[in-house]
Amino acid sequence: MSTERELGDFLRARRGQLTPGEVGLPDPGTQRRVPGLRREEVAQLASISVDYLTRLEQGRVPASGSVLVTLARALRLDDDQRRYLYQLAGRPMVRRRRGVQRVRPAMRRLLDQLTRTPALVTGKRLDILAWNDAAAALFTDFSAYAPPRRNYVYLLFSDPAVRALHRDWEEAASTATAYLRMHAAAEPDDPALAVLVGELSVQHEEFRAWWAAHKVTGGVYGTKKYHHPAVGDLTLDCDLWESPDGSGQHLMVLTAEPGTPSWDALQALGSPAARTERTERQPA
Missing domain, CATH: 3.30.450.180 (Beta-Lactamase)
Structure with missing residues (x-):
């Protein structure tokens, strides 16, 4: 199985494990037809188009470094999951230290x-x-x-x-x-x-x-x-x-x-x- 397809499977599985309340979205309290977050909700949280997320989940396009950052945040990935995401995408996981902004x-x-x-x-x-x-x-x-x-x-x-x-x-x-x-x-x-x-x-x-x-x-x-x-x-x-x-x-x-x-x-x-x-x- 290609890494693109495995990446798509992982993205689908992860959004299926989350609830709206866990990512700061309003929860209507009604029964959903499928568990987890909808594609539209993840796309909005990650600031990408629904079409692009669909193609990612179908293994049709590679993920850029900036998209991996936003998807990791949107899907609330822990350190191990984040490392796995980058491995599937075939990209190095760069850790950038961002200092606290202090007033001059x-x-x-x-x-x-x-x-x-x-x-x-x-x-x-x-x-x-x-x-x-x-x-x-x-x-x-x-x-x-x-x-x-x-x-x-x-x-x-x-x-x-x-x-x-x-x-x-x-x-x-x-x-x-x-x-x-x-x-x-x-x-x-x-x-x-x-x-x-x-x-x-x-x-x-x-x-x-x-x-x-x-x-x-x-x-x-x-x-x-x-x-x-x-x-x-x-x-x-x-x-x-x-x-x-x-x-x-x-x-x-x-x-x-x-x-x-x-x-x-x-x-x-x-x-x-x-x-x-x-x-x-x-x-x-």
Whole structure:
């Protein structure tokens, strides 16, 4: 039997062993005609087409290295199963150590000195690494989220308060998706990206459509329009300043022209009323 056919058999067997709840999918609670996950569900989690997964399971095409990474994550393979998957595919299993993203001290100092200006430090995949009080007052209390959920794109799609904050949510969310697409081209075997894209693809139809469109952008700067429950409408200039050390970190700063209504609203974000409203918006 060919290794391609054995690889397909293994993929079918593994998805038959999993339940929707084990991979973070909603479980309708109804009896399924066949056990395990459907092809469509695995394809969404792995960010590949159903047709491609079908051909893989039928042993008709080889699997690329990037697809093996996403399939291993989607199918929740342990170390032995992952090693077996790579052996069947005839590819070396490269173990890449990915260090924890740490905020550069200079970035941290800049955040601390921007007292009335919302500012964030983002890393790869638009993970939110650090923020100042003004950013928390504008968006949400980021410390209330576990680090894997502390991601700008994830919050745009999955947090109702952050989603409602954006007056032009579709523009903000589609641009952030295009930024992720650009990162995926630079690091196609990033396992954390594979998990993030898989979850968003399954849970949000808009993300799935925009991801499939393959639109890309290198930045998310420009004009941002918000409606904050405590201070009303804000129109802010958003600029991203890239760290010169090649770490992929950016300082995202939101500013308004002094004397404008948006400037006044930014100053009001530090008021007791705004702090109370921010506490009420914290995730459960």
